[in-house]
Structures are given as structure tokens and as C-alpha cells.
Amino acid sequence: MPSSPAPQPQPLTPQDLRLSCRNGTHSTTTSLTTPTVQCNLLVLPSRYAPSFAQLCARNPVSCPLLYTTLPGSKTTPLASGANLATDLPKYNVYKDGKLLPEGDGIASVEEYWTEDHVGFLIGCSFTFEWALAAAGFPPKHMLCEPVRCVPMFRTVIPLFPAGEFTGGFLVVSMRAYKEGDVAEVRRITRAFGRQHGEPVAWGWDGAKLLGIEGKVREGLVDFGEWVGIDGDVGEVPVFWGCGVTPQVAVMESGIEGVAISHVPGCMFVTDVPVEEESSLKL
């Protein structure tokens, strides 16, 4: 494993990157060199919009809601000229809470996003990774060649229900750090309150609290890619809330009709510089 992030050819601006995703010439948004705010996407029939907003309000650590479109609109002031139905690398499409075989990891959801659909942008921990790296704590998945997607786990912690969203469990992203560095890592991400903020748990006791000790010890990720935890050098797992959580809520709650999400790790890249993240309203 190299000691600094591997250089990657990347579009230089968020606009170029979104265009590359739209054209199918770029397929990941992990470890970008241009630090702007990244977002999780969930798209629902409008009748679910009030309950989903309430689900976010009741579960703000995993579901920090940053922006809600008008029904049928695929644009956002967070990203100039963006089309939310084409500018993410990959999408998932669900029908009645089940992932459609023909909607598994597709490049555009133009044909599924109707005039009745509402898009929700939710904060993402990719946003604070640049700050961790800048402070000398680059997540290990950024150091892999090629870079990997952060490992994610579905926990046994139930979401606080809201209206039709009666099912679902907290999903967490995991980054390994030395036990002695956890306090500083907590301090760094605390500032990113709209991007999951401080960790939700850490250490093996933390993994136990979340009901995922076995999966983490064996590297059995539910989403993303495994990168290892090196106990010999004192590394322990550190867990953050994750915006894949609403996807699980859609499936566990059996939300009727067509829903759309990003594919875990394939985010929407905004124009908002990470340093201006705190200007985003919750």
C-alpha cells in the first residue's frame, strides 16, 4: 500500500466530472481530487415526500437532507446545469421496494423519473474524506491502487419510523484507524454535521453495539469494497452514518411504485466547495 493517494486521471471541475458520468467515461466518485460536497440520491413518488422528510428529520445522522426537488424537476441549485437523472455514474431502480433486475446499476434513469417524482439529496461522508486526508489521516481505501470504494455495513440498529417508512436499519461506512488517532479523527469529522458528522461508534466494542462485529472481522461488506483492518499496528474500525440507509428503508418498508437511488459509492458531485459545506442548510 503506497503512502499517498495514487494519482488518477480525473476531470478537473465538478461540471466536467458530471458530464463525464453522463457520457459514461467516468464511473466512480470516490477519492476525487477536486473537493466538493458529494450527495446521496433518493427519488420517490411525491406522495411519500412528507414522510421521507420526516424520516430524515428523525434520523439526521444517517439521513441529513440537503435539498429536495420540486415534483418532476431533475435540477438543483447545488450544481450548475446538472441533470440528476443522468449525472451520477450508476443508479438503482426499485419497484414496490424491490430492486428491478433491469434497473440494477444503470447509467440513466430518464425513463423512470416521472413528473410525479421528487428527488432528495442527502449528505455523504465522501465530503469529509479530503479533510481527513489533509490532516494526515487518509482513509485506507483512498490509498489502494486502484482506489476502492469505502466498505459499508448494514447494522441491526432500527431507523426511527416515519409514516409509511416503518422499516429499515442504519447503514454505516467503515474506515480503519489506530486507536490512538480516533479522538482526532472524531474531531475532524465533527465539523461536517451535514455529512454524517462524528462517527457513530468505534472499536470492536462499537462494532458489537452495531451488531456487525462478525461481518467486520471477516470483511463481509454489504456495500462497497473491503480494505482490511491491521490489528498488528493497532488499527480498529471506525463507523460513520451512511446515506445508503434510505435505500434499505425503501426496501424494508416496501414503498409502493418506482423509487430510484444512486449505487452505493457512485455519488452526485455538487459545485459546493467542501470548505463551504457549513453554508448548506439542514
Added chain:
Amino acid sequence: MPSSPAPQPQPLTPQDLRLSCRNGTHSTTTSLTTPTVQCNLLVLPSRYAPSFAQLCARNPVSCPLLYTTLPGSKTTPLASGANLATDLPKYNVYKDGKLLPEGDGIASVEEYWTEDHVGFLIGCSFTFEWALAAAGFPPKHMLCEPVRCVPMFRTVIPLFPAGEFTGGFLVVSMRAYKEGDVAEVRRITRAFGRQHGEPVAWGWDGAKLLGIEGKVREGLVDFGEWVGIDGDVGEVPVFWGCGVTPQVAVMESGIEGVAISHVPGCMFVTDVPVEEESSLKL
């Protein structure tokens, strides 16, 4: 069990009730006939105020923060002429996260509340009980003679940590309802978003999710009083977030110095009519 709440001699106004609590002539705030917003109280050394506010923001279902005093102040605009250090029926005092033997259920905390202490008022489910009763769903503990305090359970669901608050578990209040009434009961309390809002779980599967099925089946409450669940008539447990949660966080996190709380079930009664609850800012 009678079919309507047992009449109780009660002070008629919130002001009179607070004065009766101050004078030691009234000792409970459950099942009041004057429906005003009730609050949980937590008082901390000022250095913990930023982290506690963050704990509330990250755990808004159990810790909906309604008001924060200035350091040393024991007043609030929510209650005319009130003294937060004397006007609750009973208080608990903690030192370094441990309940003090001499501060267990005392009538005044004037001697513990220093110029450096900050008081936090947190929403309480007692506030929505009048609405449940008015809609024909009076909680069973209100129907007992004498009225009892709602049963409360400490769950295995960890709080989302914030700063020094690294420990703690969700506490829930429990009310038994017929399975067929749960949807309507959910709908009624949903409107009280600053008072724990909709239930967090219901039914025996819900009790399992919270890790408290055994305790609930056996009636082993952690706080409050047991009232029974009558399975023969189709009753199941319904659980709401509870403002005793911050007390557990203080103890589990080993918060240093002197902290103060209400005794579970012995709340701070405000002047705010329940119908105006939605005017309170979070």
C-alpha cells in the same frame, strides 16, 4: 380498571402547580387535567453545553431540545415566574456520572445549581397523552387509581455520540394498545414532533428490535410503574422516545462534575398550552 380517568384534586393552573411542587404539596405531573407542555430537565456544567446540544441534534427523537438557559439562570420564557431549581416535584443529582446518595429524589437543587450550570428543557411524551385521551385512546396508566407513572425501559439501541457524550442508550416509554389501533395512535402523536413524535417501535417484534422483549413481557420496568399488557384483548406494547435518555447518557459517559436531572415522571410543567406545542422551535 375504570373506563375514564379517575378525578384527582389538582392545582388548576400551571403556575399553581409549579408552586405546589415548590412547596412540596404536589408530587407528580402525570395525568394532569390542565394540558400544557411538559419538559424533561437536564442541568450540566457549561463546558458540556456545546456537546450536549450536539447530542440532542443527533438524537432528536429521544432528546428534542426545546430551551437552553444562560449559565446560572434558572428561568425560562416557557413558564412565567418559574424557578427550574425548585419547581419540579423531584430531582436527581449526579457527581462524575454517578447518582449521589444525598441527591436521590430531592425536592430542591438550589445548592447544586451554580453560576456555571446550564439548564436544558427537552420535550416529554406527557404532552401528547391528553391528545391520545381526547381521541379515545387514554394510556392505561392514566386510568389506574391512583394514576401511575408511564412504564419506561432502557433499550440496547446506542445513542449517536457527540463530543464527551460517548455512552448512552435510548430509553423508551411504553403504552399498550390494541394492534388495530396502532395506526391511529401513530397518527395522533406524529403531530407532536417536539415531544418525541410518532412511536419508535411497536408490537412484540418492535420490543425485540429494541432488545427489551424479556423485560417488557415480565413487566420489569427500568423507570416508572408497570401497568400490564392484556394480550387476551389484543393489546401490544407501543414505544416512544423518552427524555430520561439524557440521564443515562450522563451516567454512561461519566460526565465530570455535578449534573442535575428531574426524577423520571416528575416533569417541569410549562405555561405553553398543548395546542400551541407546534409553535415551539427545535
